Each structure stands twice: as C-alpha cells, then as structure tokens.
Amino acid sequence: MKNRLRVLRAEHEWSQADLAERLGVSRQAVNAIETGKHDPSLPLAFRISRLFGQSIEQIFDDLAD
Amino acid sequence: MARFNRYRLYFRLMDVALLLTLAGIVQLVVEPEALRPEFVPGPLHLAVGIGSVLLTTFLMFAGFMRDEYAQACWEQAAATTVKGMVIIPFVTLFISGLIAGFNAEPGATPGPSPLEAVNGAVIFAWGWSLLLTLFVLAFQWHRWRGR
Numbered sequence: 001m002k003n004r005l006r007v008l009r010a011e012h013e014w015s016q017a018d019l020a021e022r023l024g025v026s027r028q029a030v031n032a033i034e035t036g037k038h039d040p041s042l043p044l045a046f047r048i049s050r051l052f053g054q055s056i057e058q059i060f061d062d063l064a065d
Numbered sequence: 066m067a068r069f070n071r072y073r074l075y076f077r078l079m080d081v082a083l084l085l086t087l088a089g090i091v092q093l094v095v096e097p098e099a100l101r102p103e104f105v106p107g108p109l110h111l112a113v114g115i116g117s118v119l120l121t122t123f124l125m126f127a128g129f130m131r132d133e134y135a136q137a138c139w140e141q142a143a144a145t146t147v148k149g150m151v152i153i154p155f156v157t158l159f160i161s162g163l164i165a166g167f168n169a170e171p172g173a174t175p176g177p178s179p180l181e182a183v184n185g186a187v188i189f190a191w192g193w194s195l196l197l198t199l200f201v202l203a204f205q206w207h208r209w210r211g212r
Binding site for chain 2: 020021024025026027028029032033035036037038040041044
C-alpha cells in the first residue's frame with residue numbers, strides 16, 4: 001500500500017529511528033511501511049494518523065496498487 | 066544516541082543468528098565429515114552450533130521483543146519452515162536415491178539403505194538443527210523481500 005509516511009517524516013525532520021520511537025515500533029518496521037513492504041495494523045495506522053494530525057486516508061492510499 | 070529498543074534488538078539478534086547459521090553451513094561445506102555420527106566437534110564447531118541453537122530458540126519464543134512487523138516476518142517464516150520440513154525429507158531421499166543409482170554398478174543388487182546406518186539421536190539432532198536453520202533463513206528472506 002502506498003503512503004506519505006516518508007514525506008511526513010521529512011517535513012518533521014525526523015529520522016526513521018525518531019519516528020519509530022514515537023510510534024513504539026522498530027526502525028525496521030518504519031522502513032518496511034515507508035517502502036510498502038509492510039502494511040501497518042489498524043492500531044498502528046491510527047497511531048500514525050494521530051501523530052501527524054491527519055486522517056488515515058490522507059496518509060495511506062489503498063487504491064494506489 | 067538512540068535509546069535501548071527491544072524491537073530493534075530483536076532484528077540485531079536475528080542478524081547474529083543468521084551469521085551463526087551461515088557459519089555452521091560453511092563449516093559443513095569445508096568439513097563434510099562433520100555429518101558423520103562419529104565426528105567429534107572441536108571448540109569452534111561447538112561454539113557456533115550451541116550459540117546458533119540457543120539464540121535461535123530464544124528468538125523463536127521471545128514474543129515480547131517483536132513489534133508487529135517482526136511478528137509478521139515471524140509468522141511468514143514459521144509457515145515457510147513448516148512447508149520446508151515437509152518437503153525436505155522427500156527431496157533428500159530422492160536426491161540420495163539418484164546419487165546411489167548413478168554410483169551403482171550395472172546389474173548389481175541394491176545395497177542396504179543409507180538410512181539403516183542412521184540412529185534416532187542423529188535424526189533428532191539434524192531435524193532440530195534443520196528446523197532452526199530454516200526458520201532463521203526464512204525470517205531473513207521474508208524481511209529482505211518484504212512480506
């Protein structure tokens with residue numbers, strides 16, 4: 001699933017490790033989500049949504065692929 | 066400096082487990098006599114073998130160290146390992162039969178099955194090692210290619 005996580009992270013000038021710490025996951029998980037290798041669970045998607053103050057639909061695009 | 070993160074540590078330990086697994090495979094390639102039941106392992110064999118078994122066993126059970134991505138890789142690796150454990154004995158028997166067939170003298174009566182010389186302890190040890198090896202390789206494979 002495509003997403004804007006990398007862009008949002010860059011806007012906040014956070015590293016993957018910074019974002020991982022804020023979300024309570026590993027850096028590898030953030031990397032896997034950013035590259036589309038892993039689709040986050042609903043609870044994690046909500047945490048991401050809350051962290052960036054945007055809706056899940058604004059961050060993730062399930063119609064892209 | 067990044068704070069201690071048990072999720073990140075899980076991936077690091079899995080990398081160490083992969084290195085130990087690969088070292089074990091290299092040892093077998095370099096010293097194929099290690100496959101024989103009468104082989105007496107040296108300190109390096111023991112260190113790699115015991116380290117690999119203990120670490121991989123720990124990682125298989127350490128659910129508290131897995132975030133959802135590691136858990137997803139774990140589940141994929143477990144599924145791959147089960148499939149591998151079903152298929153590998155068939156493939157091994159087929160290949161060993163082919164090799165025995167090619168090496169046999171024409172018209173000679175077949176000798177005893179090589180399995181007759183293998184005792185239960187060897188099968189147990191190799192089955193266990195194979196399971197752990199498959200799990201580590203499958204985990205890293207799924208992690209590398211993305212689930």
